[in-house]
Amino acid sequence: MRSSSQEDAPMTELLTGAHLADGTGTPLRPADVLIDDTRITAVAPPGTLTGHPRRDLPGLVLAPGFIDAHSHADNAPLLTEHDTTKILQGVTTEVVGNCGFSLAPHTPARADDHRHHLGRLFPPLPVTWQTFAELLHTTDTAGHVTNHCPLVGHGTLRVAATGMSAAAPSARRMQALLDEAMSAGAFGLSSGLIYPPALFATTDELTALAEVLGGTGLYVTHMRDEGDHLLDAVDEALRIGRVAGRTHLSHLKATHPRNWGTVPDALDRLHLARADGHDVRQDVYPYTASSTTLASVLPTTYLSGGDDHTLARLSARNAHAELTAALGGSTHFNRILIATTPSHRHEGRTLAEIAEAQSTDPVQALIDVLVTEELRVAMIHFSMHEDDLEAALRDPHTTIGSDGLPPGNGGRPHPRMTGTFPRVLARYTRDRAVLDLPEAVRRMTSLTADTFRIPDRGIIAPGHVADLVAFDPATVRDVGDYQDPMRPPTGVTWVCLAGRTVVEDGRFLGRRAGQRLTPKI
Structure with a gap:
């Protein structure tokens, strides 16, 4: 192993002994x-390149660094501790700014709204920027554990224009803010249409x-909907995406038992759009439980007007009866697991379990x-x-995204x-052969790079x-579970970024x- 000073210096190194999964989907081969x-200069049959320092990788698969199509680690550069949750998986690039949440832009007049909006998802942040360019300068200066490809969030744009209100914002104002972000280096526009105010x-x-x-x-x-109105939501996304140029659906899924089996119908809609010339892709994560803010289960009327309005509605005398009528018959409280709260109370327990422990009912729980944690609660929803x-995974246009929530919140995240x-490599490749x-590897590398124009x-090829x-390939697997999620995986041995080793022997x-990174023109 080289010393740290040697690793930081430019190097020439020959990687030998591995089977190559080059990112194109072609069969593995020794190479x-x-x-x-920083670059790959040659790929050749074993033994044909000589005279270079060697790194032997016997019995391993060598692949392009994985690209996380859907990450919320926008704040990772701002943390004192290194966020290693992705690099230890072999992820070298993350697409951030998803679901309409980006850390910029914001306006001084809406600073409190901006803080409350981000506070639903991110740990407390010292916001020292306003424009998207200023944010990028701040995070670039702090440094990145992985490469970042930032999107700009519609929700953040809307807060900058009109706060947390349900009122229609100035289209011209939002367009100007989006134009600045795109000029600064954003890879695209994201939206999260279940979250206020989006x-x-x-x-x-x-x-x-x-x-x-x-x-x-x-x-x-x-x-806008991943349940009863999934197909209508797909149609809306395609209408908007056709105007933009290209469309990418985040974490394609069908929620609630009554909607199970509708993902193939959604995929059919996407196939028809492609046949009509529309460039559309989607990502999934390889779990049947989602994770988002607990407040997202509330009726829309509770979410307009910002956090103070929501907390006041929840604290009103008729809140229990009102929510019981709205949620009681359709919400499976035994499937909602509390993941993270500021106080770290209730983490790892379902709302049904919390209600039983408090001798109350799940709606009151x-x-x-929500009230005691001031809405800053993340849940896991089975x-x-x-x-x-598996239907989504089989589709050749499906990329892989973790949808990992921001680091720094603690608790028991998904x-x-x-x-x-x-x-993906263990359960859905080695075990289930989906x-x-x-x-x-193609789904986790070249397809994602092509989708986001990274x-x-x-791809492992000269010049890249x-x-x-x-x-x-025999031992790689995820280890963390819903009660102990932060355990790193096994079987990921070595990772390098631009030719610099960053993970050695899984450390x-x-x-x-x-x-x-900046998008390809």
Whole structure:
């Protein structure tokens, strides 16, 4: 092993002994790969490249560094501790700014609204920026453990324009803010249409923003509905995305038992759109439980007007009766697990279990948890079916995203934060054979790079950046579970970023070697 000072210096290294999964989906083959400084300079049959320092990787698969299509680690550079949840999975690049939540832009007049909006998802942040360019300068200066590809969030744009109100914002104001973010280096526009205030947006509001992307840009969406009205939500996403140019559906799923089996219908809609010339992709995470804010289960009327309004509604005398009528018959409280709260109370227990312990009913438990934790509660919701997940995984246009929530909140977050990519390789490739290994790697590398137009990554070929991972196909697997989610995976042996080793023998070496990337023109 090289010393730290040697690892930071430019290097030439020959990677030998591995089977190559080059990111294209072609069958594995033995090959040697030559790295010179930050780039791959040759890929050749074993033994044909000589005279270079060697790194032997016997019995391992060498692949492009995995690309997380859906991350919420926007704040990772701002943390004192390194966020290793992705790099230890072999992820070298993350697409951040998803679900309409980006850390910028904001306006001084809406600073409190901006703080409350981000506080639903992120730990407390010292916001020292206003524009998207200023945010990028701040995070670039702090340094990245992985490469970041930032999206700009519609929800954040809307808060900057009109706060947490349900009122229609100025289209011109939001367009100007989006244009600045795109000029600063955003990869596209994201939306999260179940979260306030974005849930109040009309299709026309989103279409007006999509126009800024000029017919060649990317619209990435957590759709308006993933349950009873899934197909209507797909149609809306496609309408907006056609104006933007390209569409990407975040974490495609069908929630609630009565909707299980509808993912193939959604995929049919997407196939028809592609046949009509529309560039549309989707991502999934390899779990049948989702994770989001607990407040998202509340009726829309509770979510307008900001946190103070929501807390006042929850504290009103008639709140219990009102919510029981709205939620009691359709919400499975035994499937809602509290993941993270500021006080760390209730973590790892379902609302049904909390209610039993407090000798109350689950609706009152929901109210109590939200009020005492001031709405800053993340949940895990066991709401999907394995058949739908596997149907989405089989579709050749499906990329892989962790949807890992922001680091720094503590608690018991969804194990997808630490295990997504090894789980695809273990459960859905090695064990269940939903994908073969070369195809699984393609979904996690070149397909994602192509979808987000990430330059020079996702394929092992001469000229590409040497973002690489070596893993043991027989032992790679996720280890964390819903009660102990932060355990790192096994079988991911070696990771390098731009030719610099960052993970050796499954251990992070402590260097922030990533960078913020810019989209390919």
